[in-house]
Structure formats: structure tokens, C-alpha cells
Amino acid sequence: MRAKRLRFDRYVLDLDRGCLLLDGNEIALRPKTFAVLHYLIENAGRLVSKDDLFAAVWPNLVITDDALVQSIGELRRALGDDGPRLITTIPRRGYRFESDVSAVAAVDQFSVNAAPILAASGDEVPSPEIIVKVRTPLSFFTTASTDWRIGLFVSFTFAGLLAAGVLWSGIASDWRFLHVLGYGDRSAIKNPAIGAKPSVAVLPLVNQSDDSGREYFADGLTQDIINALGRFSALTVISWNGVFPYKGKPASPEAIGRDLAVTYLVEGSVRQIGDRVRVSAQLVDTRQGRVLWSARFDEALADVFALQDNITTQIVSALAIRVAQIEQRRVFAKPTESLEAYDYVLRARPAFQRPTRANNVEARVLLRRAIELDPNYAAAYAALAETYHIGASMGWAESPTATLSRAEELAIKALSLDHSEVRARVILARIHIFHQRYKQAEAEIERAIAINPNDAQSLAGRGNILMWLGQTDAAIEALEQAQRIDPDLNTIDRFALGLAYYLKGRYDAAIEQAELNLRESAGANFNRIVLAAAYTQQHRTEDATRVVAEIHRIDPTFDPQEFGTKFLNAADLKYLRDGLSKAGLYPAEAGATRPLK
The missing domain is CATH 3.40.50.10610 (ABC-type transport auxiliary lipoprotein component)
Known part of the structure; x- marks a missing residue:
């Protein structure tokens, strides 16, 4: 008969109740994260490949690496200081669970004292992985940033569709309430x-x-x-x-x-x-x-x-x-009086999900057509601004400053037409960060979040700003919150999360984020810089040397003196440069120490 409870280290995994216990208190885990932990425990001591985990936890679904990385990250956070020790990453191969596991009798000294925060059955209590807790009023981002996905707010056939599970009970009297047909139970x-x-x-x-x-x-x-x-x-x-x-x-x-x-x-x-x-x-x-x-x-x-x-x-x-x-x-x-303009905006959208130089240019053409058809279409201006911002961020612009100025003009134009255009505010915040105008960036991001509390790019922008301001713990919290809503963070936001992990000495997590970024955007060279620093801090000299060679091959003009200069906390910059100097990317500096976790 299969064991109902499995003990490892200081923890007990209760398979009947679907929960993880520490000293009798339940640790909240999402159902899929629980399943990942269960599979790792059942295969303790051996290498488990990512394909093994995808087949066991997400059968018959096409899932990106993001889902698995997010679950592993959640597990390590749930296990606290034990996380990196119990779950080790085997680079480019998978994971290994490092603990002895034993079956526990159905009744033992562990009793559940805390009510479960999230039930695997889908209890009505909302999941901490989804709920947006707006804690800090800060915002955004790094050197060049973008939002790969543009969520233009266009109301269409169900636009409120689920304001559905969402609406009503005291809407102001001036709203036309039509007769409800009353389908369903x-x-x-x-x-x-x-x-x-x-x-x-x-x-x-x-x-x-x-x-x-x-x-x-x-x-x-x-x-x-x-x-x-x-x-x-x-x-x-x-x-x-x-x-x-x-x-x-x-x-x-x-x-x-x-x-x-x-x-x-x-x-x-x-x-x-x-x-x-x-x-x-x-x-x-x-x-x-x-x-x-x-x-x-x-x-x-x-x-x-x-x-x-x-x-x-x-x-x-x-x-x-x-x-x-x-x-x-x-x-x-x-959003617009022109259905044809709306159609052009929809055609442009896929380019923002996986931008390339070619599809970014194509999106720009489509959006200009939309604006020609409706010169007052705010969402089209915001999307067009984003194409310029992407071009500058990805290094495709001959003059990044001029390109960002054009993006800023278009975003301001969008807001002059519709002050609630979220994408325009996010782009403006990213541009402010580029120029190190953090107060202005903060203001724009907070306005965006006030308009759409579920916008992952706005929440991630808040995390970017917190990181550059030196509030690394809060930055990680904001970026992970964004990742819970949108598991497929864009390249820049995932880079920021990886860099924040590095600053906290969480090198495995930093490496995971950087490697995932490079698999999806091989040209995003800035990820290799964090990767080299994290590798060398783990004494993985061979891997660090390989990545440094790739950095110089892709960008022979790379200037380490400029990288990271947006940090307002001198200790953060010094610690980053410590890793770069050990990797041979920066002149050696004395006195850099690993920050406290």
C-alpha cells in the first residue's frame, strides 16, 4: 500500500490532504507545485529531467519552461533557507531532490494547526499566486525595457465578459442595466x-x-x-x-x-x-x-x-x-469608430509576444495604417510607441535616444486621447527609467496599476524600479507577483528578476532565469552578463569562461563600466562588479562581499 505521508528533512508531505507541513503548520502550495514536489520526492537522489516533470505534472499539454521554473521557484521559497539545499539545479539537464525520504504512519506527532491557505481542490479562498497585493508604491525598470505583449484595452464582444464572475451589486444608477435573460443555474x-x-x-x-x-x-x-x-x-x-x-x-x-x-x-x-x-x-x-x-x-x-x-x-x-x-x-x-483600424491593431499584436526586428517593423506599418484610419485611436498610438521602445531596447535602433524620444511622443499622444491607456503609461515609465528619472517612472507605473490592478507588466515595472533603488527583497516580491499573473514574463522583466536573485546570492534562481531568457531570446546579450557573474560566484569557472567568450563574440564593444550604472545603491553595483571581475569582464575590485539573504 502506498504511503500516505512522506517525511524529508524537517518536513512532511501529506498526500491525502494535498499539503506540505512544517512542525504541524501547513505551507501553501499551488496544486501543480505540489505535484512537482511529489514527483521530485518520489525520485529523490536521482536526476529528474524537465521532460520527466512535464510528462508527470502537465500531461498532454504544451507548456513553456516558465511554468516549471515558476513551480521550482515557489518550492524553494516555500522551503526557505532549506530550498536551495533540498532542490538542486543540474545545468541544462534538470533537477535533483537532495534528501532522504521515509514513509510516516497515518497518525504521528504532526498536527495541522494552521488552516490551509490554498486547497488543492480549488477552495473559494483566492490563491496567493493570483491575487494582486499592491504593497509598495514603487515602480519600474532597467536600462532598456519593454513589454513584449501589448494588452491593448479594446472592449469587444464580451469585453466585460467576465466582469462576469465579477460584476454588479450596486452599480451607479446612471448605468443602463438591460434585462437579464437568466441562462444557466x-x-x-x-x-x-x-x-x-x-x-x-x-x-x-x-x-x-x-x-x-x-x-x-x-x-x-x-x-x-x-x-x-x-x-x-x-x-x-x-x-x-x-x-x-x-x-x-x-x-x-x-x-x-x-x-x-x-x-x-x-x-x-x-x-x-x-x-x-x-x-x-x-x-x-x-x-x-x-x-x-x-x-x-x-x-x-x-x-x-x-x-x-x-x-x-x-x-x-x-x-x-x-x-x-x-x-x-x-x-x-x-476604443475606435473604425472596425478596420481595430483589425489592423489586432494584426499587429502577435509581434509584441515574440518580437523580432522584422515583425516589429511590420507591426509599425500596420499600426500607422490604423492611425490613418482613426487619428484619435489611443491604443494604436500606444502600440506604435511600444514598437519604438522595443527597437531601442533590443539594440535595433541606430540612435536609441532619438528612438525613445519618438516612443515618448507617441505615448504622450495616446494619453492625450485617453488618459486611462495603460500601455502608454507603462512605456513612459520605462523611458523614465532609461533616463534614471525614477520619481516620474514611479508615478506613471502607479497610475497604470490603479487603472488595471491585474496588469503584469505594470507590476513587473514596479519591481524593476525597486531593484534599481536598492530595495531588492521588495523588487523580487513584485516581480514574482507579476510572474504569477503572467508566467511568460518578457525578456527585460525576467532579466530584472534574475539580477535581483543574483544580488540576494540566489545564484541557482538567477541562472535559471537567465538561461530561460536566452533560450527564448538568444540575442538578449545582457542576460549572459548576469549568467557569467552567477556562474563565477558558484565557482563554475568553465561555464563562466564560455559565457564570457559569447559576450565578446556577440558584442565586441561591450563596456562593463556602463553595465549596472542605474543602481542607486552603491553596494549593489559593487557586488555586481565583483562577480564580473571574477569572471574576467571587469577590472578586479577589492572589498566586495556577498549581501545578506
Whole structure:
């Protein structure tokens, strides 16, 4: 008979209750993170490859390395100082669990004194991995930064779709409340616990159009729904990158709810036939698998934005959530009068998810066309600003300063048209950081977070600023918070997280972030610099030498005197240069010591 409890070191893994215990107190873990730990423990002492873990924990799903790195990072944090010792990284191969494991009798001296923070079954208590706790009023970023994914806020057919699990209960009287048709079983819905925020995942809408080339349209609508819902402070919304692995993959709502630790799920399809759009959608309670609301819509394409109000109103009655009047106005704002301009913006979006020099230029062309069609389209200006910011950040611009100036002009133009344009504020904050104007950067990022508390790039920007200001612990907290909402952090934000880990002496974690970045963006040479410093601090001389050679080969003009000069804390800069000097990238300095963890 299989053991129900497994003891290792000072801990007990309770398989029946699905929890990790330390001295009888439960340590909160997400369901997938628990599964990763279980698999590692069952294979203690031997190398476990990433493929082994993907097959065991995420069977039949296409998952990026981010999901695994995030789970390993969560485990190490949960295990505190024991984490790096118990779970070791074998570079480019996998992980090894370093502890003896023994079975424990069903009843032993451990008793659970603390109520579980997160139940593997998907309890109504919101998951700490998703909830956005706005703790510090700081913001953003490093030398050159960008947001690879642009979440333009465009309200469309379900834009509030799940304001769905999210809305209503005291919306101001000036809001038109249309008649609710009342699909589904509303008797199953309970008011969320006081202080708990409903958590929602909007799955990629299925493209049922005859033209497979319209896939971008279905994805764009999904992204708009997610970004619209993120503006409601009473709701926690999983990012597009969090739900994308489920695109085209069969999985039950219960399984997805457990994987993402969400209570509600929106799923549906979109079909465009000529000048008409057909949308079907439903809201599901993942705990019970019950449909709470469903509807079908068949509207003229010209009415696609008006359709938002109709869908949102029908869902509004599904759950009782208070929504501020200003949030209503933001969600129901019409982004553009031109459907053709909107279509150009949707076509440009994929370039922001995995930018290359070529697709960045192509996106710029599409966005200029959108602006020609609607000169007052704020989201198009913000997206165009981002293409310039990406060009400067990735080293594609002949004159980075001039390119950033152009980005700044476009972002300011976007805000003059719509002061709630989140992407424009994030870009301005990144530009302020480039010029080391940290107060201005902080102000812009905090405005962005106030508008959309679920925007991962804004939250990551806050972490960037905290890092450069020398508040490394708070920076890591903010960046990890962003990563919980968006597991696929962009290259710059993941670089910032890796650098912050390095400053805290968490070299394994720093190496993981840098290596992951380089697998996805081989040209992002700045990651190799952190990698070289972390390798040499671990006395991995051979690996450090290899990376240093790559740095000089890719960028023969690399100037170590400039790297890291944005640090306001002299001790942080000194410690970074200590690693660089040991790696042979910087003249040796005396007196640099490892910072306290």
C-alpha cells in the first residue's frame, strides 16, 4: 500500500490532504507545485529531467519552461533557507531532490494547526499566486525595457465578459442595466467571502470561421476580454500567457480550475461570416463544473463594440460584485469608430509576444495604417510607441535616444486621447527609467496599476524600479507577483528578476532565469552578463569562461563600466562588479562581499 505521508528533512508531505507541513503548520502550495514536489520526492537522489516533470505534472499539454521554473521557484521559497539545499539545479539537464525520504504512519506527532491557505481542490479562498497585493508604491525598470505583449484595452464582444464572475451589486444608477435573460443555474452562485476576490480565467476563444487566417481575430478578442476584466479591482484575472497553453487542448473546467487556481472559467467561440459575427460563450464554476451563464449572439460586424454592453449586462447578474463607477466607464469605453483600424491593431499584436526586428517593423506599418484610419485611436498610438521602445531596447535602433524620444511622443499622444491607456503609461515609465528619472517612472507605473490592478507588466515595472533603488527583497516580491499573473514574463522583466536573485546570492534562481531568457531570446546579450557573474560566484569557472567568450563574440564593444550604472545603491553595483571581475569582464575590485539573504 502506498504511503500516505512522506517525511524529508524537517518536513512532511501529506498526500491525502494535498499539503506540505512544517512542525504541524501547513505551507501553501499551488496544486501543480505540489505535484512537482511529489514527483521530485518520489525520485529523490536521482536526476529528474524537465521532460520527466512535464510528462508527470502537465500531461498532454504544451507548456513553456516558465511554468516549471515558476513551480521550482515557489518550492524553494516555500522551503526557505532549506530550498536551495533540498532542490538542486543540474545545468541544462534538470533537477535533483537532495534528501532522504521515509514513509510516516497515518497518525504521528504532526498536527495541522494552521488552516490551509490554498486547497488543492480549488477552495473559494483566492490563491496567493493570483491575487494582486499592491504593497509598495514603487515602480519600474532597467536600462532598456519593454513589454513584449501589448494588452491593448479594446472592449469587444464580451469585453466585460467576465466582469462576469465579477460584476454588479450596486452599480451607479446612471448605468443602463438591460434585462437579464437568466441562462444557466444561478442558484449555484454564492457571494464570495469577504475580502476574497473571485479569480477568473478566460480561455482562448475558438475560431470557427472558415478562414483559418482569422485566428488572430479570435485571439485578439480574447486578449481584449482579459484586459477589460483586469480593470476591475474586485476581480483577479489570469493573463493571456497563462491561458494560452490551453488553446486547442481538451481539458475539463475542473482540471483547468485546479491548474490555474481559479474559481470561474469563460469559454466560447467566435465565427465571422461576411459582415456578421457570431459569438457563443459560457461561464462555468470550476469547483462543480456547472454552467452559470451561457448565451449566443449574432450581430453585424459594425456592431461589435456595442455587443460588449449586451453580453456584459447579461453576465453582470451572475455574481454579486461591487464595481466602481469609474471602472464601468473604463470597461465600456468604445476604443475606435473604425472596425478596420481595430483589425489592423489586432494584426499587429502577435509581434509584441515574440518580437523580432522584422515583425516589429511590420507591426509599425500596420499600426500607422490604423492611425490613418482613426487619428484619435489611443491604443494604436500606444502600440506604435511600444514598437519604438522595443527597437531601442533590443539594440535595433541606430540612435536609441532619438528612438525613445519618438516612443515618448507617441505615448504622450495616446494619453492625450485617453488618459486611462495603460500601455502608454507603462512605456513612459520605462523611458523614465532609461533616463534614471525614477520619481516620474514611479508615478506613471502607479497610475497604470490603479487603472488595471491585474496588469503584469505594470507590476513587473514596479519591481524593476525597486531593484534599481536598492530595495531588492521588495523588487523580487513584485516581480514574482507579476510572474504569477503572467508566467511568460518578457525578456527585460525576467532579466530584472534574475539580477535581483543574483544580488540576494540566489545564484541557482538567477541562472535559471537567465538561461530561460536566452533560450527564448538568444540575442538578449545582457542576460549572459548576469549568467557569467552567477556562474563565477558558484565557482563554475568553465561555464563562466564560455559565457564570457559569447559576450565578446556577440558584442565586441561591450563596456562593463556602463553595465549596472542605474543602481542607486552603491553596494549593489559593487557586488555586481565583483562577480564580473571574477569572471574576467571587469577590472578586479577589492572589498566586495556577498549581501545578506
